[in-house]
Amino acid sequence: MTEAVNLGVILLCHANLRMAARMARIWADGGARVVIHIDAKAPASDVAEMKQSLSDLPDIAYSRRIRCNWGRFSLIEATQHAASQLLETWPETTHVYLASGSCLPLRPIADLRAFLALDPNRDYIESVDTNEVGWVIGGLNEERFTLYFPVDWRKHRKLFDRCVEIQRKLGIRRKLPRGLTPHLGSQWWCLTANTLRAILNDPRRKEYDRFFRRSWIPDESYFQSLARRHSGSIESRSLTFARFDHRGRPYQAYDDHLQVLEEANCFVARKIWPGATQLLGYFPRPAGPGPDPTPPQPANIERLIARTVSRRILGRPGLYMQSRFPRKDSENGKTSAPYAVFQGLTDIFPGFEDWLRDYLPGDVHGHLLGPEMVEFAGRPEIGPGALSSSAVLRDYDPQGFLTALIRMTEQMQVFQFSPRDNQDLNWFMATDPNAYLFVVTGAWNLPLLDMDMPFDDIRRITAKLQRTEMELLEVLNSVWVKARVQLWEFNDFIARPQAILDKALGQIDPDAKPVTKLPPMRDITGLPEHLQRLRNSGLHPRLTGDQPITKASHILARNNI
Amino acid sequence: MRSLQNLPVPGRLRRRIERQWLIGRAIKRRHALSLISDRTGQIGRRDILAFVTQRNERVRLPYFLDYYRELGVRHFLFVDNNSTDGSTDYLKAQPDVSLWWTKAGYKQSRFGMDWLCWLLFRYGHGHWCLTVDPDEFLVYPHCDSRPLTALTDWLGDSGHRSFPAMLLDMYPKGALDERIYQEGQNPFEIACWFDPANYTIRKNSYLGNLWIQGGPRTRTFFPYDPKSGPALNKIPLVKWSRRYTYYSSTHMLLPRSLNWVYDEDGGEMASGCLLHAKFLSTFAEKSTEELDRGQHYANSQEYRAYHAGLQDGARLWCSESREYRDWRQLEDLGLISSGNWP
Numbered sequence: 001m002t003e004a005v006n007l008g009v010i011l012l013c014h015a016n017l018r019m020a021a022r023m024a025r026i027w028a029d030g031g032a033r034v035v036i037h038i039d040a041k042a043p044a045s046d047v048a049e050m051k052q053s054l055s056d057l058p059d060i061a062y063s064r065r066i067r068c069n070w071g072r073f074s075l076i077e078a079t080q081h082a083a084s085q086l087l088e089t090w091p092e093t094t095h096v097y098l099a100s101g102s103c104l105p106l107r108p109i110a111d112l113r114a115f116l117a118l119d120p121n122r123d124y125i126e127s128v129d130t131n132e133v134g135w136v137i138g139g140l141n142e143e144r145f146t147l148y149f150p151v152d153w154r155k156h157r158k159l160f161d162r163c164v165e166i167q168r169k170l171g172i173r174r175k176l177p178r179g180l181t182p183h184l185g186s187q188w189w190c191l192t193a194n195t196l197r198a199i200l201n202d203p204r205r206k207e208y209d210r211f212f213r214r215s216w217i218p219d220e221s222y223f224q225s226l227a228r229r230h231s232g233s234i235e236s237r238s239l240t241f242a243r244f245d246h247r248g249r250p251y252q253a254y255d256d257h258l259q260v261l262e263e264a265n266c267f268v269a270r271k272i273w274p275g276a277t278q279l280l281g282y283f284p285r286p287a288g289p290g291p292d293p294t295p296p297q298p299a300n301i302e303r304l305i306a307r308t309v310s311r312r313i314l315g316r317p318g319l320y321m322q323s324r325f326p327r328k329d330s331e332n333g334k335t336s337a338p339y340a341v342f343q344g345l346t347d348i349f350p351g352f353e354d355w356l357r358d359y360l361p362g363d364v365h366g367h368l369l370g371p372e373m374v375e376f377a378g379r380p381e382i383g384p385g386a387l388s389s390s391a392v393l394r395d396y397d398p399q400g401f402l403t404a405l406i407r408m409t410e411q412m413q414v415f416q417f418s419p420r421d422n423q424d425l426n427w428f429m430a431t432d433p434n435a436y437l438f439v440v441t442g443a444w445n446l447p448l449l450d451m452d453m454p455f456d457d458i459r460r461i462t463a464k465l466q467r468t469e470m471e472l473l474e475v476l477n478s479v480w481v482k483a484r485v486q487l488w489e490f491n492d493f494i495a496r497p498q499a500i501l502d503k504a505l506g507q508i509d510p511d512a513k514p515v516t517k518l519p520p521m522r523d524i525t526g527l528p529e530h531l532q533r534l535r536n537s538g539l540h541p542r543l544t545g546d547q548p549i550t551k552a553s554h555i556l557a558r559n560n561i
Numbered sequence: 562m563r564s565l566q567n568l569p570v571p572g573r574l575r576r577r578i579e580r581q582w583l584i585g586r587a588i589k590r591r592h593a594l595s596l597i598s599d600r601t602g603q604i605g606r607r608d609i610l611a612f613v614t615q616r617n618e619r620v621r622l623p624y625f626l627d628y629y630r631e632l633g634v635r636h637f638l639f640v641d642n643n644s645t646d647g648s649t650d651y652l653k654a655q656p657d658v659s660l661w662w663t664k665a666g667y668k669q670s671r672f673g674m675d676w677l678c679w680l681l682f683r684y685g686h687g688h689w690c691l692t693v694d695p696d697e698f699l700v701y702p703h704c705d706s707r708p709l710t711a712l713t714d715w716l717g718d719s720g721h722r723s724f725p726a727m728l729l730d731m732y733p734k735g736a737l738d739e740r741i742y743q744e745g746q747n748p749f750e751i752a753c754w755f756d757p758a759n760y761t762i763r764k765n766s767y768l769g770n771l772w773i774q775g776g777p778r779t780r781t782f783f784p785y786d787p788k789s790g791p792a793l794n795k796i797p798l799v800k801w802s803r804r805y806t807y808y809s810s811t812h813m814l815l816p817r818s819l820n821w822v823y824d825e826d827g828g829e830m831a832s833g834c835l836l837h838a839k840f841l842s843t844f845a846e847k848s849t850e851e852l853d854r855g856q857h858y859a860n861s862q863e864y865r866a867y868h869a870g871l872q873d874g875a876r877l878w879c880s881e882s883r884e885y886r887d888w889r890q891l892e893d894l895g896l897i898s899s900g901n902w903p
Contacts, residue, residue, distance in 0.1 A: 245719075245901050246901075247719075249718065249719060251903060254706065254707050254711060255706055255707070256703060256707065257903075273711055273714065273715075275708065275710060275711055275714070276711075304903055307903075308899070309901075311828075311829050311898070311899070311900065311901075312828050312829060312830075312900055312901040313827075313828045314827055314828060315829040319829075319895040320762055321727075321760075321762070321829075321832070321895050321896060321898065322725050322727045322762075322771060322773060322822070322823060322832050322896075322897075323725055323822060323823045323824065323829055323830040323831065323832035323898050323900060324823060324824055324827070324828065324829040325762060325764065325771055325823045325824075325825060326824070326825055326827045327825045327826075330825065330826045332827035333827075380880075382780070382880065382881050383881070384758075384881060385756075385757050385758030385759055385881060386756040386758065386759045386777070386780060386879055386881040386882060387758065387759045387881075388759060388779075388780045388784050390784035390785060392784065392785045392787060393761075393780070393783075393784050393785075393787045396774075396787040396788070397761035397762065397763065400760070400761050400762055401761075404758040404759065404760070405758075407758065407895065408757060408758045
């Protein structure tokens with residue numbers, strides 16, 4: 001069956017001719033006829049060395065050398081010359097494979113021939129309509145055909161961009177040749193001799209050539225568009241495995257990719273790092289007892305590349321490091337995992353932290369942002385990730401502290417918060433979709449009740465804490481909030497704490513067990529009097545809500561002042 | 562130069578003046594160096610070069626040289642700052658080392674950067690240059706399977722001119738002098754622990770670099786004065802040009818575009834680590850000596866703190882320390898990233 005396929009190969013070489021000679025030998029040894037195009041810019045000594053090293057192979061020819069510039073029509077010209085020469089020298093050729101001098105065949109050439117023989121009239125060329133978005137990565141798409149490109153991009157990048165911009169502004173649009181639909185695709189293809197002949201001998205070829213001469217990167221569009229006119233059966237994929245990064249640069253293969261390349265079962269791979277000696281020694285695999293026509297299965301390597309692309313473009317959420325330091329609101333995830341913050345509950349229930357540990361599966365900390373120290377669960381001196389419990393050190397970079405803690409731990413992080421703590425992260429947490437924030441307003445009043453301090457000091461502290469909490473509420477009520485926020489006024493919470501806590505914990509963990517028993521509550525008997533006393537001193541306590549006050553205590557309070 | 566900070570000069574101009582001044586200063590101070598062995602004729606056009614200053618590091622040198630030879634460094638350019646332990650003779654005998662000697666002050670020479678900037682200017686142009694200390698060992702993504710040339714080829718192809726490698730302090734589990742470091746030994750057999758995630762980062766807008774601090778030294782010696790903790794950001798690998806200069810140690814460079822080695826849109830760029838084998842049995846002795854010389858940054862404040870801390874048997878190890886395995890571990894922890902290099 002394989003006799004039906006006579007494979008011809010066009011090898012485009014520009015640099016590293018030693019490697020190219022090696023590839024030419026692989027193709028020729030596999031029974032293919034090879035026409036080599038060497039860029040006219042290559043040094044004569046290298047060319048002579050290459051020809052010398054291949055002189056023992058009869059089925060190798062050299063086509064007219066053209067100066068090739070990246071992204072220009074010269075590459076197409078070189079291909080055309082080589083293709084004509086190939087079809088003239090060996091008219092019995094049935095398939096032509098376009099490869100570069102750094103494309104490495106991974107499987108025996110006999111496999112490729114057997115694969116082509118399965119459907120001998122099929123053209124393997126990736127060819128995507130330019131109207132379908134998404135093929136081009138980081139470059140021009142349709143404008144490749146409708147604009148003019150008088151300057152070389154590699155040499156004059158700024159001028160090139162300026163040219164494009166000006167033409168866009170002027171609304172310049174080149175006319176497409178009649179009946180031609182521009183298609184884009186990988187520049188490496190395998191066409192049947194019939195299709196290739198039809199493209200080369202097209203009566204309108206001059207017109208097409210003139211059009212593509214002015215297009216941008218025609219090696220990704222010339223054959224891809226014209227094959228659509230002449231081929232009876234196109235399989236839109238390239239048999240050469242090549243992938244590009246977000247800037248349009250090809251990914252290279254190294255020695256450690258050996259296994260994943262072998263699993264991919266591709267015929268040809270581009271491009272190989274020239275120093276990957278192990279790969280170059282291992283591939284192409286020796287021919288098995290019979291040719292194996294199974295098609296490529298690049299799923300694994302595609303996954304590897306997809307992971308790399310996403311790491312380069314999106315990065316890992318919640319990671320701040322030496323080579324990823326996103327500016328505000330470009331984080332793609334401010335933190336890496338959900339976390340919960342409770343404000344005011346330790347003031348109402350002094351034993352809240354320990355109580356909560358029974359209800360939530362995560363790490364329940366104390367006041368992580370507290371003023372004296374970082375209250376890690378269990379109060380160790382060094383917390384997860386070797387984070388210090390020094391408050392000074394934490395306040396040096398609070399955001400780094402919180403994100404590192406969340407990223408380093410496997411369980412959900414839960415911590416207490418209050419207006420007494422470091423407030424630098426309020427906006428950060430409020431705009432983070434990973435945050436659950438539960439706030440009982442005004443609860444910070446309670447510890448002040450049994451504080452043995454002069455009233456003036458208490459009044460001063462109250463004013464300060466109230467201001468701090470009102471600033472937080474302003475943040476939490478803004479339209480930018482992404483966190484899941486629940487706010488209760490002190491009065492409402494005190495009226496039915498069990499139900500509210502039950503609902504709150506259920507929101508964090510749907511499997512949380514129902515709240516049946518509350519931790520002991522702080523004594524709030526003196527609160528109405530305390531608030532009234534503050535009011536009488538000229539301060540307006542706003543966050544604790546209206547406390548019912550008995551007449552007697554009212555008089556009592558007044559008498560105290 | 563400090564006076565320039567107070568003048569109303571636009572940042573761009575000021576950076577240019579500072580850069581030229583630093584290069585000029587390095588050129589001027591080349592006379593402080595006397596040539597001991599010149600093998601620079603061996604340097605090939607595409608070779609990766611290493612630039613090192615050292616003082617009395619004889620015990621560390623064999624492993625250091627072998628480590629970087631294995632990675633693919635082809636030539637070492639050493640400045641010996643008046644060593645007395647025979648390291649001069651040792652380096653002189655190495656076939657791939659060019660050696661200069663000086664007795665000028667380390668501090669007065671911008672902590673050795675004047676000497677190295679001159680050598681970089683003279684020999685580094687057009688090469689990928691690695692500027693490290695004898696106790697710094699570069700680890701980069703895939704370093705177990707790909708040589709340094711693979712990295713530099715890729716960086717060059719992707720249009721990068723510099724590669725960041727944060728300093729990662731390594732320390733032993735017990736007291737520093739519990740296990741004695743032997744010549745030629747891999748220091749990370751002893752000092753194999755590190756802090757995984759207590760690093761602080763801020764951006765320096767004047768030079769565009771990130772200022773990274775934290776780690777075991779800050780945690781142990783500066784918990785109440787984090788600002789004085791050592792800087793850990795480093796950019797040791799640069800495709801050098803005569804127009805470049807290191808600004809402060811290898812922490813940052815001018816022109817400042819070389820410091821843009823991080824992504825600000827959420828993506829990750831490639832980065833490595835310099836494993837710092839400072840905290841070995843040799844440290845106590847060294848810190849006493851360095852303290853006497855007073856030749857280190859900020860009045861040797863760091864050494865002072867270590868000395869005080871380590872006298873009463875303080876250890877760097879804590880229960881949250883991690884044991885070093887390989888570069889993949891560092892990548893999972895988010896200390897380095899393979900970025901766009903699969």
